Amino acid sequence: MEDDTGRPEVGRSVAEKLITKDKVVILGGGYSSSVTAAVAGVAQQNRLPFLINTGSADDITEKGFDYVFRLNPAASEYSAAVEDFLTTVVKPKTVAILYENSKFGTSSAKAFTESCDKLGIKVVLNEGYEHGGIDYKPILIKVKQANPDVLYMVSYLMDAALLMRQSRELKLTPKVFIGGAAGFTLPEFPQNAGQAAENVISATLWHETLPLPGAMDYFKKFEAKYKKDTEYHGAEAYAAAYVIADVLKRAKSFGPEDIKQALKETDMMTVFGPVKFVSYGKKANQNKLSPYVVQWQKGNLELIWPKELAKTKYVYPVNWLKVWGYE
Amino acid sequence: MTVFLQSLASGILIGGIYALIGIGMTLIMGVMGIINLAHGQLMMVGMYITYVLFAFLKIDPYISLLVSMPALFLVGVVIQRFLLNPLMKIEAILPENQVLMTVGIGMVLTEIARFIFSSDYKSTTTAFSSQVFFLGTISLNAPMVIAFVIAVALTLILFWFLLKTDLGRSIRATAQDKEAATLMGVNSGRITIITYALGAALVAAAGTVLLPIFYLFPDIGGPFTLKAFVITILGGLGSTVGAIFGGVTLGIAESLGATYFGMQYREMVGFVIFLLVLIFLPGGLKRLTKI
Amino acid sequence: MKRSRVIIAFIALALVLFPLVVKSDYYQHLVILALMWVVIGGSWNLLAGYTGQVSFGHAVFFGTGAYTAGILANKLGISAWWGMAFGGITAALVGLFIGWVCFRLRGPYFALATIAAGEIFRLIATTWESLTEGMVGIMILQTFRSKLPYYYLALLLAAASMFVFDLVMKSKWGFYFISIREDQDAAESLGINTTLYKNVSLLISSFFTGMAGAFYMNYMAFIDPHVVFSLHYISIMAILVGIIGGVATIWGPALGAFIMIGVQETFRSSIFGLAPRWVSQSHALVFGLLVMFVILYMANGVVGDWPKIKRLFLRRP
Numbered sequence: 001m002e003d004d005t006g007r008p009e010v011g012r013s014v015a016e017k018l019i020t021k022d023k024v025v026i027l028g029g030g031y032s033s034s035v036t037a038a039v040a041g042v043a044q045q046n047r048l049p050f051l052i053n054t055g056s057a058d059d060i061t062e063k064g065f066d067y068v069f070r071l072n073p074a075a076s077e078y079s080a081a082v083e084d085f086l087t088t089v090v091k092p093k094t095v096a097i098l099y100e101n102s103k104f105g106t107s108s109a110k111a112f113t114e115s116c117d118k119l120g121i122k123v124v125l126n127e128g129y130e131h132g133g134i135d136y137k138p139i140l141i142k143v144k145q146a147n148p149d150v151l152y153m154v155s156y157l158m159d160a161a162l163l164m165r166q167s168r169e170l171k172l173t174p175k176v177f178i179g180g181a182a183g184f185t186l187p188e189f190p191q192n193a194g195q196a197a198e199n200v201i202s203a204t205l206w207h208e209t210l211p212l213p214g215a216m217d218y219f220k221k222f223e224a225k226y227k228k229d230t231e232y233h234g235a236e237a238y239a240a241a242y243v244i245a246d247v248l249k250r251a252k253s254f255g256p257e258d259i260k261q262a263l264k265e266t267d268m269m270t271v272f273g274p275v276k277f278v279s280y281g282k283k284a285n286q287n288k289l290s291p292y293v294v295q296w297q298k299g300n301l302e303l304i305w306p307k308e309l310a311k312t313k314y315v316y317p318v319n320w321l322k323v324w325g326y327e
Numbered sequence: 328m329t330v331f332l333q334s335l336a337s338g339i340l341i342g343g344i345y346a347l348i349g350i351g352m353t354l355i356m357g358v359m360g361i362i363n364l365a366h367g368q369l370m371m372v373g374m375y376i377t378y379v380l381f382a383f384l385k386i387d388p389y390i391s392l393l394v395s396m397p398a399l400f401l402v403g404v405v406i407q408r409f410l411l412n413p414l415m416k417i418e419a420i421l422p423e424n425q426v427l428m429t430v431g432i433g434m435v436l437t438e439i440a441r442f443i444f445s446s447d448y449k450s451t452t453t454a455f456s457s458q459v460f461f462l463g464t465i466s467l468n469a470p471m472v473i474a475f476v477i478a479v480a481l482t483l484i485l486f487w488f489l490l491k492t493d494l495g496r497s498i499r500a501t502a503q504d505k506e507a508a509t510l511m512g513v514n515s516g517r518i519t520i521i522t523y524a525l526g527a528a529l530v531a532a533a534g535t536v537l538l539p540i541f542y543l544f545p546d547i548g549g550p551f552t553l554k555a556f557v558i559t560i561l562g563g564l565g566s567t568v569g570a571i572f573g574g575v576t577l578g579i580a581e582s583l584g585a586t587y588f589g590m591q592y593r594e595m596v597g598f599v600i601f602l603l604v605l606i607f608l609p610g611g612l613k614r615l616t617k618i
Numbered sequence: 619m620k621r622s623r624v625i626i627a628f629i630a631l632a633l634v635l636f637p638l639v640v641k642s643d644y645y646q647h648l649v650i651l652a653l654m655w656v657v658i659g660g661s662w663n664l665l666a667g668y669t670g671q672v673s674f675g676h677a678v679f680f681g682t683g684a685y686t687a688g689i690l691a692n693k694l695g696i697s698a699w700w701g702m703a704f705g706g707i708t709a710a711l712v713g714l715f716i717g718w719v720c721f722r723l724r725g726p727y728f729a730l731a732t733i734a735a736g737e738i739f740r741l742i743a744t745t746w747e748s749l750t751e752g753m754v755g756i757m758i759l760q761t762f763r764s765k766l767p768y769y770y771l772a773l774l775l776a777a778a779s780m781f782v783f784d785l786v787m788k789s790k791w792g793f794y795f796i797s798i799r800e801d802q803d804a805a806e807s808l809g810i811n812t813t814l815y816k817n818v819s820l821l822i823s824s825f826f827t828g829m830a831g832a833f834y835m836n837y838m839a840f841i842d843p844h845v846v847f848s849l850h851y852i853s854i855m856a857i858l859v860g861i862i863g864g865v866a867t868i869w870g871p872a873l874g875a876f877i878m879i880g881v882q883e884t885f886r887s888s889i890f891g892l893a894p895r896w897v898s899q900s901h902a903l904v905f906g907l908l909v910m911f912v913i914l915y916m917a918n919g920v921v922g923d924w925p926k927i928k929r930l931f932l933r934r935p
Contacts, residue, residue, distance in 0.1 A: 158542045595737075
């Protein structure tokens with residue numbers, strides 16, 4: 001275990017060290033998409049299997065790297081369930097998209113824009129922003145002017161909280177606020193956004209109430225140990241550890257070829273859902289997972305879609321002014 | 328029209344805080360002729376002090392101004408006395424030695440903060456964190472307005488200090504003409520220490536009032552250092568009035584830029600104005616206002 | 619003089635033999651990074667240390683070089699190695715433009731203008747998505763699996779840059795550069811075209827930094843604007859490398875590059891795993907403290923103040 005500090009060349013240093021000095025047989029991890037991309041290159045070059053659990057930019061599994069496997073779906077697939085929810089429940093005509101200018105943010109927003117075109121939803125505003133702004137009102141007031149049915153945002157934690165807080169201050173009221181996973185599902189989001197987090201909807205990859213073996217158990221254990229809630233990022237890493245353990249058990253030897261073969265043959269159930277690496281479209285060795293939709297209700301993140309799995313009913317339509325304490 | 332007014336109002340409010348950040352920098356640049364590249368990092372330290380007082384002693388961020396400002400004043404004294412002033416006596420190839428030292432100081436402050444608090448985001452809430460009031464159709468949030476008012480108040484106090492006290496006059500004299508001031512009997516070593524400390528205290532105040540609006544992590548300083556020198560050059564070196572104009576101008580330009588060019592060009596607007604001013608209006612707005 | 623030649627020959631031989639003796643990819647990787655920084659630090663030093671124009675914007679040239687290589691591979695589909703040929707040239711062209719804008723200013727104003735230029739370039743690379751792919755970045759496949767080609771290329775680049783810097787500084791140009799640093803007005807009155815020679819210095823400096831950037835693209839095989847146009851990790855690091863080793867010396871920045879990579883890696887790996895884990899968090903802190911210490915007590919860097927250091931250790935109590 002080593003820390004990659006978020007710089008690609010440091011990520012590379014760590015990977016090189018693990019491969020050549022510590023003689024590891026499989027690499028796992030990768031949170032930031034940029035570092036994951038750099039490490040994927042090292043792994044491929046050294047013919048060492050690399051199991052990614054969070055870095056989600058699409059192109060990482062589209063490079064023909066046959067030693068790189070990804071447990072989480074690609075960024076462009078995060079919003080599939082949200083799209084289903086939108087067309088069934090909200091039936092919007094217009095959408096505004098705001099995204100952080102990062103590898104994850106840009107690829108998610110691009111994918112969502114394409115889906116909207118396909119679904120016949122008009123994108124009235126589509127803008128990126130630099131992470132770390134104080135004041136998002138200049139852009140939010142433009143969104144208000146455009147008056148979309150949906151505001152879709154791809155943001156990390158603090159930007160997500162500020163965007164919602166300032167939407168509330170501007171009385172910006174689309175039919176729904178939707179987050180593209182990342183910051184919107186973290187337990188810190190309602191802590192920082194306060195009232196403004198209520199009833200916000202987000203895409204997610206995991207929820208503790210899903211009928212998956214050990215999901216609730218993992219959630220409770222995590223809560224007991226760290227005194228805070230967990231969500232999909234944690235579940236991904238937890239599941240990745242299980243996959244690696246399973247692979248090492250099944251591999252004929254600890255040689256990279258055998259481990260790669262074992263990874264390819266993976267077909268198991270984890271807290272994160274079924275894991276099986278397949279190749280489709282441009283992607284190779286990609287685990288296919290269906291994403292879900294969650295909503296913050298009374299400070300809890302509840303699974304609301306797909307309908308047959310949801311334990312809680314979605315809140316829609318929302319009277320935002322009432323939720324935000326204006327009325 | 329609503330869009331324009333809202334954007335303008337946001338820009339002016341944030342500009343007040345920018346001004347407070349810029350005034351400290353302009354004093355330091357005026358008196359010592361150096362760029363303080365640790366300016367934003369000093370603000371970060373002020374913010375962490377505010378955060379600690381809030382998280383552990385439940386002290387309201389605005390009250391902790393009384394702690395964060397004196398604390399950073401002391402930090403400023405130490406930095407100037409033991410790290411920057413000694414460099415004046417050292418013979419070095421590059422005259423920018425002090426500037427490079429501030430780079431090192433900024434880096435060390437950031438890393439110490441990371442060491443103690445980790446890279447996690449921290450934030451505080453106050454009684455009025457989520458309060459909003461409306462001026463016609465324009466929405467203003469309470470912490471932003473309070474921050475603006477405090478910024479204006481501190482600026483007025485600073486003016487009074489610079490204009491009416493002996494110490495303040497000595498600082499102004501040194502800023503205008505260092506050699507003449509020394510000939511007049513001003514102790515320039517002492518003046519530099521007080522100026523740097525004052526600059527640090529002011530930027531700490533900016534950090535403290537910014538915290539309830541924003542959030543905090545160790546690397547927050549860098550971008551604000553950049554903003555601080557943009558403001559200073561915009562307003563004109565050593566000019567406190569200029570720094571206020573510079574701060575508000577930058578706030579408005581960023582805000583309108585974000586609205587009319589796009590959010591992703593927000594930062595670029597500041598730097599482009601900065602380069603244009605540097606080249607075509609050396610001396611900044613000071614040259615236009617003559618103050 | 620003889621002795622210094624022996625030392626140079628010894629260092630050169632050691633560096634040539636290093637990857638043949640030390641087979642670990644990890645150590646080879648670290649030396650490759652250090653050699654790349656030798657080029658960047660030396661380039662910065664030519665402009666700042668010798669010519670007195672303290673640039674805070676060398677990331678502009680590094681990034682331009684890296685993106686030249688990246689865009690050639692990404693948009694034109696030709697090998698990123700062409701970037702090694704063109705990266706330096708585009709960086710030098712950008713250098714001319716930066717010089718045209720920033721050389722109107724002196725001292726701290728020049729420094730500030732270069733910071734602004736660096737940030738503007740980073741933001742352009744972020745927003746001009748049709749050309750640069752924006753924050754998605756450019757990812758290519760490395761050409762070689764072995765580290766050796768990269769190692770010797772980096773070594774060659776470092777050696778070539780130091781050779782050129784040495785040559786330039788021993789020529790008439792070098793004399794002009796130093797006189798500009800010492801007193802620009804006096805140089806002007808002696809009939810030296812200061813603007814011209816400042817631009818010459820910048821041109822050479824930006825050319826080699828661009829080459830280093832193109833090398834980075836080929837070697838790391840992934841870039842995005844925050845990585846290669848970084849104020850903190852490129853522009854400021856270039857300065858610190860120069861300061862620690864010693865400005866206005868040929869060997870200073872080279873030594874500084876190795877010190878920087880050495881400190882960073884030693885502490886990041888918790889002193890090779892011997893120290894507790896929290897030590898790994900302190901690598902940047904230690905480096906920052908080292909910078910402060912050097913500025914305070916060795917104003918001319920390790921190489922510049924070498925006689926002073928030698929006296930300190932040789933003096934018997």
